[in-house]
Amino acid sequence: MTTIVFFEPDGTRREVEANPGESLMEVAVRHGVEGVDADCGGVCACATCHGHIDPAFFGRLLAMNDTEDAMLELVEDQRAANSRLLCQIQVGPELDGIVIKLPGVRR
Amino acid sequence: MPHFDVLIVGGGQAGAYAAIQLRQQGFVGTVAIAGRENELPYERPPLSKEYLLGDKEWERLLIRPASFWQEKAIALLLGLEVTAVQPTARQVTMNDGSSLGYGKLIWATGGEPRRLACPGTDLKGVHVVRTRAHADAILGQLSDVSRAVIVGGGYIGLEAAAVLRKLGKEVTLLEALPRVLARVAGEDVSSFYEAEHRAQGVDLRTSAAISAVEGLDRVSGVRLADGSLIECQMVIVGIGIIPSVEPLLAAGIKGENGIEVDDFCRTSDENIYAIGDCAAQANRFAGGAVLRVESVQNANDQAACAVKAILGEAQSYAAIPWFWSNQYDLKLQTVGISSGYDAAILRGDCAARCFSVLYLKAGRLIAVDAINATRDYVQARKLIEEWAMIAPEDLVDTSRPLKDLPRL
Ligand SMILES: Cc1cc2nc3c(=O)[nH]c(=O)nc-3n(C[C@H](O)[C@H](O)[C@H](O)COP(=O)(O)OP(=O)(O)OC[C@H]3O[C@@H](n4cnc5c(N)ncnc54)[C@H](O)[C@@H]3O)c2cc1C
Ligand code: FES
Numbered sequence: 001m002t003t004i005v006f007f008e009p010d011g012t013r014r015e016v017e018a019n020p021g022e023s024l025m026e027v028a029v030r031h032g033v034e035g036v037d038a039d040c041g042g043v044c045a046c047a048t049c050h051g052h053i054d055p056a057f058f059g060r061l062l063a064m065n066d067t068e069d070a071m072l073e074l075v076e077d078q079r080a081a082n083s084r085l086l087c088q089i090q091v092g093p094e095l096d097g098i099v100i101k102l103p104g105v106r107r
Numbered sequence: 108m109p110h111f112d113v114l115i116v117g118g119g120q121a122g123a124y125a126a127i128q129l130r131q132q133g134f135v136g137t138v139a140i141a142g143r144e145n146e147l148p149y150e151r152p153p154l155s156k157e158y159l160l161g162d163k164e165w166e167r168l169l170i171r172p173a174s175f176w177q178e179k180a181i182a183l184l185l186g187l188e189v190t191a192v193q194p195t196a197r198q199v200t201m202n203d204g205s206s207l208g209y210g211k212l213i214w215a216t217g218g219e220p221r222r223l224a225c226p227g228t229d230l231k232g233v234h235v236v237r238t239r240a241h242a243d244a245i246l247g248q249l250s251d252v253s254r255a256v257i258v259g260g261g262y263i264g265l266e267a268a269a270v271l272r273k274l275g276k277e278v279t280l281l282e283a284l285p286r287v288l289a290r291v292a293g294e295d296v297s298s299f300y301e302a303e304h305r306a307q308g309v310d311l312r313t314s315a316a317i318s319a320v321e322g323l324d325r326v327s328g329v330r331l332a333d334g335s336l337i338e339c340q341m342v343i344v345g346i347g348i349i350p351s352v353e354p355l356l357a358a359g360i361k362g363e364n365g366i367e368v369d370d371f372c373r374t375s376d377e378n379i380y381a382i383g384d385c386a387a388q389a390n391r392f393a394g395g396a397v398l399r400v401e402s403v404q405n406a407n408d409q410a411a412c413a414v415k416a417i418l419g420e421a422q423s424y425a426a427i428p429w430f431w432s433n434q435y436d437l438k439l440q441t442v443g444i445s446s447g448y449d450a451a452i453l454r455g456d457c458a459a460r461c462f463s464v465l466y467l468k469a470g471r472l473i474a475v476d477a478i479n480a481t482r483d484y485v486q487a488r489k490l491i492e493e494w495a496m497i498a499p500e501d502l503v504d505t506s507r508p509l510k511d512l513p514r515l
Contacts, residue, residue: 026167032175034131039403041150041168044481045431045440046404067438070481074488107411107426 008034009104018091025049025087035102042087049086054099078103110208118142121383121406122215128414139182155266192358214381218348227320255341260287264345269434281315293451350385370423372413382409440484443474
């Protein structure tokens with residue numbers, strides 16, 4: 001089992017279990033974690049799955065592609081050096097214990 | 108009679124998101140969703156894409172897991188259709204004869220796929236794609252199909268064509284108008300997609316007129332007005348939707364092609380809201396024209412708008428329309444509304460399969476179609492929100508990002 005820790009926009013800590021092969025977005029949605037809307041269902045077209053990744057893990061993730069980097073411009077005001085779109089990150093055992101802060105979706 | 112403080116009719120994208128937003132915004136009253144489909148709320152876009160292809164299993168389409176609705180105390184009354192609304196009594200009647208009372212009603216019923224108006228459309232093997240049941244019916248038949256005809260060159264038809272080609276089927280796509288995507292995109296985009304589909308082996312025919320779907324019990328072919336017959340074992344019709352609004356219209360709520368709503372998604376009855384594909388609203392990105400926008404973006408943003416109004420924090424709807432469509436390895440992203448454009452500027456190289464088309468009206472950027480060009484899509488979104496004016500000769504200059512171009 002891989003444990004993922006999300007901090008919802010209001011600061012609530014949610015520790016949840018991930019299944020291998022799921023994306024971090026899917027883990028959040030499946031557990032009803034607040035702050036991930038996933039409008040596009042994970043095809044990197046909405047940026048409503050934005051999270052700030054635990055710096056200790058950030059460098060271990062596969063680098064983001066151009067599309068994701070471009071999509072992150074949509075949330076520029078919430079973007080940080082450790083920003084990622086969670087639908088683009090596949091869960092594996094190496095992510096056990098990762099902490100993700102969710103800045104929240106603005107509408 | 109059960110009573111809910113907020114009763115949502117339709118458990119699709121907009122209805123589900125309205126319920127999610129109510130709880131997220133701290134609403135503590137009773138909430139129910141009455142939905143005709145006997146399914147937990149799910150996303151429709153994959154029905155013509157990954158789900159049809161077999162790339163994404165059903166559970167991954169769910170908007171939230173079953174436990175979520177329980178934890179949030181959102182009652183799901185599934186398999187029930189609302190057949191009548193009594194606005195004065197604030198109650199609705201269901202197809203099982205029961206009634207529900209409401210404080211506020213949110214109408215989020217989407218639409219019914221438009222059917223072909225020619226003989227033979229009720230033959231076995233003639234499909235539409237709006238629901239899981241529709242997609243499953245197609246999937247259930249696919250192994251017996253070598254040739255399929257797709258009717259309609261909109262996004263859904265084109266996506267279905269791409270999937271069926273990937274699955275090795277012979278595909279003919281029939282579009283009644285002179286070009287595909289005619290209602291939503293400019294000519295450059297249409298001709299690009301026509302060429303792509305043809306290169307992928309789709310027999311794509313525009314200005315095609317169908318006189319009948321033929322077959323005994325099952326479809327065996329599609330007869331065109333010129334007398335020719337296209338043999339096939341399956342027909343998929345993707346020619347738009349008709350909004351599901353009869354019960355509200357019958358109750359005297361204003362509307363025609365969709366239920367008319369104000370800037371706060373409120374109908375002509377102050378206790379009834381309408382959101383998503385079935386709602387017609389003045390859109391500031393279409394010069395204030397009243398229209399129905401059929402997209403996940405619009406469903407979610409209107410849901411959030413209606414919820415704010417119900418919670419007494421009304422804010423005018425101002426969300427910019429955006430949309431995506433994935434076909435083959437092409438990622439189309441659209442932002443703004445292009446209708447009424449007077450100039451379309453091609454930025455980038457169609458042959459490189461990475462370009463965007465920028466639509467201008469009176470010199471201002473109103474919409475963009477970006478194909479494998481996410482950065483243009485993202486940056487154009489901000490420019491459209493600002494009604495930016497940029498010189499056409501600058502817009503074509505791909506050596507500079509859109510956001511760095513000088514404004515006039
Ligand atoms: C195949 C397909 C692909 C798509 N691809 C994209 C895409 O790539 N990007 C994008 O942005 N959008 C896409 N869309 C559009 C998007 O899915 C819709 O805009 C969105 O689902 C609209 O949400 P809605 O809640 O208004 O309607 P729906 O999601 O259709 O939900 C309406 C629900 O109400 C129920 N209902 C109807 N009448 C009643 C009644 N009287 N009583 C009770 N229940 C009722 C219906 O059965 C349905 O379950 C696609 C749609 C389809 C069908
Ligand atoms: S879910 Fe849409 S970009 Fe991640």
